[in-house]
Amino acid sequence: xxxxxxxxxxxxxxxxxxxxxxxxxxxxxxxxxxxxxxxxxxxxxxxxxxxxxxxxxxxxxxxxxxxxxxxxxxxxxxxxxxxxxxxxxxxxxxxxxxxxxxxxxxxxxxxxxxxxxxxxxxxxxxxxxxxxxxxxxxxxxxxxxxxxxxxxxxxxxxxxxxxxxxxxxxxxxxxxxxxxxxxxxxxxxxxxxxxxxxxxxxxxxxxxxxxxxxxxxxxxxxxxxxxxxxxxxxxxxxxxxxxxxxxxxxxxxxxxxxxxxxxxxxxxxxxxxxxxxxxxxxxxxxxxxxxxxxxxxxxxxxxxxxxxxxxxxxxxxxxxxxxxxxxxxxxxxxxxxxxxxxxxxxxxxxxxxxxxxxxxxxxxxxxxxxxxxxxxxxxxxxxxxxxxxxxxxxxxxxxxxxxxxxxxxxxxxxxxxxxxxxxxxxxxxxxxxxxxxxxxxxxxxxxxxxxxxxxxxxxxxxxxxxxxxxxxxxxxxxxxxxxxxxxxxxxxxxxxxxxxxxxxxxxxxxxxxxxxxxxxxxxxxxxxxxxxxxxxxxxxxxxxxxxxxxxxxxxxxxxxxxxxxxxxxxxxxxxxxxxxxxxxxxxxxxxxxxxxxxxxxxxxxxxxxxxxxxxxxxxxxxxxxxxxxxxxxxxxxxxxxxxxxxxxx
Numbered sequence: 009x010x011x012x013x014x015x016x017x018x019x020x021x022x023x024x025x026x027x028x029x030x031x032x033x034x035x036x037x038x039x040x041x042x043x044x045x046x047x048x049x050x051x052x053x054x055x056x057x058x059x060x061x062x063x064x065x066x067x068x069x070x071x072x073x074x075x076x077x078x079x080x081x082x083x084x085x086x087x088x089x090x091x092x093x094x095x096x097x098x099x100x101x102x103x104x105x106x107x108x109x110x111x112x113x114x115x116x117x118x119x120x121x122x123x124x125x126x127x128x129x130x131x132x133x134x135x136x137x138x139x140x141x142x143x144x145x146x147x148x149x150x151x152x153x154x155x156x157x158x159x160x161x162x163x164x165x166x167x168x169x170x171x172x173x174x175x176x177x178x179x180x181x182x183x184x185x186x187x188x189x190x191x192x193x194x195x196x197x198x199x200x201x202x203x204x205x206x207x208x209x210x211x212x213x214x215x216x217x218x219x220x221x222x223x224x225x226x227x228x229x230x231x232x233x234x235x236x237x238x239x240x241x242x243x244x245x246x247x248x249x250x251x252x253x254x255x256x257x258x259x260x261x262x263x264x265x266x267x268x269x270x271x272x273x274x275x276x277x278x279x280x281x282x283x284x285x286x287x288x289x290x291x292x293x294x295x296x297x298x299x300x301x302x303x304x305x306x307x308x309x310x311x312x313x314x315x316x317x318x319x320x321x322x323x324x325x326x327x328x329x330x331x332x333x334x335x336x337x338x339x340x341x342x343x344x345x346x347x348x349x350x351x352x353x354x355x356x357x358x359x360x361x362x363x364x365x366x367x368x369x370x371x372x373x374x375x376x377x378x379x380x381x382x383x384x385x386x387x388x389x390x391x392x393x394x395x396x397x398x399x400x401x402x403x404x405x406x407x408x409x410x411x412x413x414x415x416x417x418x419x420x421x422x423x424x425x426x427x428x429x430x431x432x433x434x435x436x437x438x439x440x441x442x443x444x445x446x447x448x449x450x451x452x453x454x455x456x457x458x459x460x461x462x463x464x465x466x467x468x469x470x471x472x473x474x475x476x477x478x479x480x481x482x483x484x485x486x487x488x489x490x491x492x493x494x495x496x497x498x499x500x501x502x503x504x505x506x507x508x509x510x511x512x513x514x515x516x517x518x519x520x521x522x523x524x525x526x527x528x529x530x531x532x533x534x535x536x537x538x539x540x541x542x543x544x545x546x547x548x549x550x551x552x553x554x555x556x557x558x559x560x561x562x563x564x565x566x567x568x569x570x571x572x573x574x575x576x577x578x579x580x581x582x583x584x585x586x587x588x589x590x591x592x593x594x595x596x597x598x599x600x601x602x603x604x605x606x607x608x609x610x611x612x613x614x615x616x617x618x619x620x621x622x623x624x625x626x627x628x629x630x631x632x633x634x635x636x637x638x639x640x641x642x643x644x645x646x647x648x649x650x651x652x653x654x655x656x657x
Contacts, residue, residue, distance in 0.1 A: 032072055035105035041223045042179070043068040043113050048149075048222040049175045049215065050117035053164040058146045059136070061222045063120060066137030071112040110180075114172055115194040121168040144235070145227045152219030159214050162207070169202035177203075178212030279346065283328055285320035287350040288367075296419045302398035302469070304354065304368045308419055310443050311357025311364075319356060323365040323376035326386050338390035339480050339520035341552030342372060355416055359407045359445070366404060366416065368393070373404060373481050391481035392520060392551040400522055402466045402473055405481050412448035413477050417441055421468040429461040429476070429510040432503035436465050452476055458511035458569070471496055478517045484548070485523040491547075491587035494525045502526075509544060509561055511569045516548040516557050524548045527582060529589055530607035532630045536597045539565035543573075543607040545582040545589045545656075558582050560591035560656050562605070574656040581656050588612070590655045592643045594635060604641055606631040612645045612653070 036043065047064035055063065119131050163171055169191060176187045184203060191199035218224055281287045296306035313319050328346035330336050338344045347369045354366040354373070358380060365376040375389040393401070402421060406414040417424060425436035426449050439446050452461045463476040463486060474497045475483035487494040488502040497506055505526055513524065530543040542563040549556050558579050561570040573591040580586035592606030604617050604624070612629040620640045624633035635641065643655050 029073055031105035032109050035109050036068065036071060039106055040068060041221070043071065043109065044222050045215075045220060046110065046175055046179060047113050047117045049163065049179070049220055050114060050121075050168060050171050052121040052168065053160065055120075057149070061147050061149070061225065062140060062142065063137050064117075064222050065140055067113050067116045067120070069139070070116065071109040073108075073112075111190070111193055114176075114190070118168045118172060118194060118196070144230055146230055147225045147227055149221050150218045150224060150226060152217050155211070155214055156217050156219035159211060160219065166205055167202075169196045169199070170205035172196070173199075173202040173206035175215065177206060177209065178215040279328075281350050282347040283321075283324050284350070285317045285324060288320065288324075289350055289352040290314075291352065293419070302420070303396035303401045304373060304393055305352065305370070306419070307352075307354050307368070307401075309353050309355070310416070310445075311355040313356040313358065313363060313365075314353065316356060319363060320353070320365065322378070322383060322386075323356075323367065324351075326376060326388055327367070327374055330386075330388055333385045335385075335387045336390075337388075339392055339518070339551065340555060341520055341550070342390045342392040344388075344390050354404070355406070359414060360409045360448075362407060364406055366406075370394070375405075375481055377407070389481055393482060394551070398469050399471075399473060400482070400485055402468075402475060402485070403464070403483055405477060405483065406445065408451065409448070411451050413451050414448050415446045415464060415483065417444045417446065417466060418468065419444065421466045423467040425465040425467075427463050427465050427474070429463050429503070429506050430459070432500065432507045439464075452478075453511070453514060458514065461510040461513070472498060474498075476513065478513065478519075478521050480518060480520065482522070482551075484513075484516075484521045487523060487525045488527070489525065490527055490529075491525070491582060492584045494523075505542070505544060505563075508563055508568050509546060509570045512546065512559060512561065512572065515559070519548070519555065519557065520550045520552055521548045521557075522551045525582075529582075529609040530629060532605065532607050532632070534564070534595070534597070534605075535603055535632050536599055536601070538597055541565065541595075541605070543591070544570065545591075545609075547582040549583070554578060556583065558589075558656060560589055562591075562593045562595075564595065576656050579656065588647075588653065590615070590643070590645050590653060592617070592631075592641075592655060594637075594639060596637075602635050602637050602639070604631070604633045604635045604639065604643075606643050606655075608645050608653075611647050613648045615643070615645045617641050617643050 044064045047067045048060055051060045051063055053060070122131070163174070166174070172191060172194070173187055176182045176190055177184070182190065187203055188199045191202055196202055214220075290309045291305070291307060293308040295308065296302070299306040324347075326334055336344060347367075349369075351367040351369040351374070354368055356365045357363070361380060362377045363380055367374045367376070371392065371394050373391045373393050375387075375391075377387045377389075379385065398418075398420065401418055403415045403417045406416050415424075421441070421444070424439040424441055424446055426439055427436040428434060439449070446464070449464070450460070450462050452463075453459075461476070463474050464483065466473050466475060474486045476486060478484045486497050486506065488497050488505065489495045497503060505528060509526055516524065525547050527545045527547070528542055529545050532541045532543065533539075534541055544561045544563065546559045546561060547556060548558075555578055558576045558581050559572055560574040562573045563570045571593065573593045581589050588609040588611040590606070590608035590612060592604060595603050595605045597603065604622055606615050606617065608615060608629040610629060614625065614627050615629065615631040616625040617623070617631060617633055619642045620635065622633055622635040622639050622641045624631065626632075629645075631643075645653050647653055
């Protein structure tokens with residue numbers, strides 16, 4: 009192990025004097041091999057032979073002082089020496105320059121052996137040399153014999169001052185007093201200990217061996233596989249840097265901030281057109297009469313701000329890049345990204361206390377709203393509308409203020425009326441449409457208590473469709489009938505059933521509901537002559553088509569509203585794919601007896617119940633069995649084709 013080379017101290021500033029830098033340069037050039045050998049021997053062997061060779065050459069070349077005049081103390085040091093460079097002893101003119109550069113080389117070699125720490129800045133000699141540099145080769149002196157190898161191993165056990173003392177004595181042939189003086193000059197803390205550590209002079213002749221001559225070198229290649237990997241990595245990094253530079257050099261500064269707006273998204277022709285108000289699609293007022301599609305694509309442009317280019321530009325920019333002050337909402341399953349191309353303008357105008365813009369891109373309807381007083385904040389609402397038809401594209405919500413809703417009706421709607429579903433016997437109140445906009449109407453159950461549930465009856469295209477607000481841009485259509493044969497709610501019986509089940513619509517609010525169908529699938533005479541109960545199945549179909557919600561409801565005579573018997577999400581029950589349902593409830597008669605009541609649709613041939621102290625079966629699609637209070641039972645049924653079917657869950 010190489011001892012830590014820490015026994016040095018910083019010298020004071022260079023002594024001033026009258027020697028020229030040319031003398032130092034001449035000394036370096038004339039004695040360059042000797043100075044390099046001195047540095048090579050003093051440097052710690054832990055650096056490795058290649059690094060020691062390059063560092064030794066660098067230290068010798070950097071020994072040239074920076075100014076035109078340098079230390080006169082070097083002349084005094086050389087004059088006092090008893091030995092020196094052979095052939096130039098004592099006070100010869102070349103000794104002063106050589107003694108000075110030797111001090112600088114020796115000091116730098118000792119500094120190079122000081123370990124790097126985080127507590128002090130590194131000195132120049134501790135860092136890899138800038139020059140000379142060798143690429144692709146490893147350089148090292150010639151190999152010597154066993155004696156040279158033993159000497160090199162012994163030098164590795166000494167610290168820096170010890171190696172310096174050996175070199176000054178063996179290579180420079182300085183007597184011990186001169187060695188002590190030179191070590192003191194270069195900043196060694198304990199020169200006497202370094203001299204005592206320097207060993208036996210009997211082997212001093214080996215210091216001139218070619219083993220320790222860094223000017224006569226052998227060359228070998230570096231690690232070729234590692235070099236190949238590094239070259240490939242460098243080429244890949246360069247290519248990545250070039251790509252990043254090209255992106256940053258794109259027009260407009262590439263991707264980055266644009267004032268108060270959020271960062272721009274990727275530039276392409278379609279994206280640029282989508283932000284241009286002049287590229288908005290505007291449909292003529294009469295296109296819907298002849299169009300093969302009766303959805304939002306046939307709606308004309310309406311509103312008193314349809315030609316406000318600045319408003320439309322803001323709406324498109326916020327849609328593409330909503331900032332931190334924009335409140336964004338989207339129905340489940342609706343992407344909220346920018347448009348893929350120029351969208352269609354449906355409406356732009358002032359509504360109540362806001363300015364509203366409605367846009368349509370074939371997949372979604374987007375509502376942008378900003379206050380009339382400023383543009384610092386905005387709201388952005390997304391609603392999925394793919395697959396819309398004349399039945400489900402009858403209107404859109406323009407605004408909600410203080411529990412009231414304004415709708416924009418489809419162009420084929422010729423009349424509108426407000427109906428309270430909880431009061432089926434009352435006639436609907438007519439509403440006047442102004443440019444397709446309804447007056448403000450109350451939201452269904454605005455305070456959370458179901459004392460009223462408003463629905464809008466929209467007449468047009470040969471039908472009257474009942475829709476209600478479920479907290480989204482698109483109102484939900486209400487229908488009645490068996491799966492696959494749904495019809496609009498217009499008759500008194502259907503309105504009566506909806507009056508007892510309307511309050512359960514709150515459970516599907518804000519779930520992206522397109523339509524809700526109520527199907528009376530069974531009527532059941534109650535035990536003990538307590539009347540006839542009605543079983544309904546309500547299916548709320550969503551725009552995304554994968555999260556439909558199904559509820560089975562039990563309507564006992566004289567009670568309101570209906571009780572929820574079972575529910576499921578994502579189930580095909582009560583729909584065209586599986587037009588059947590089975591559910592049951594625990595019911596108490598007027599006399600106080602508890603019963604398990606169950607009913608299935610017409611596809612069920614028999615029902616059975618077990619567990620919880622209850623056992624019974626019935627032929628047909630209805631069952632009534634006495635049960636203890638709070639009984640937990642298992643209900644199942646068998647279809648007319650013999651297959652088993654379970655309850656809705």
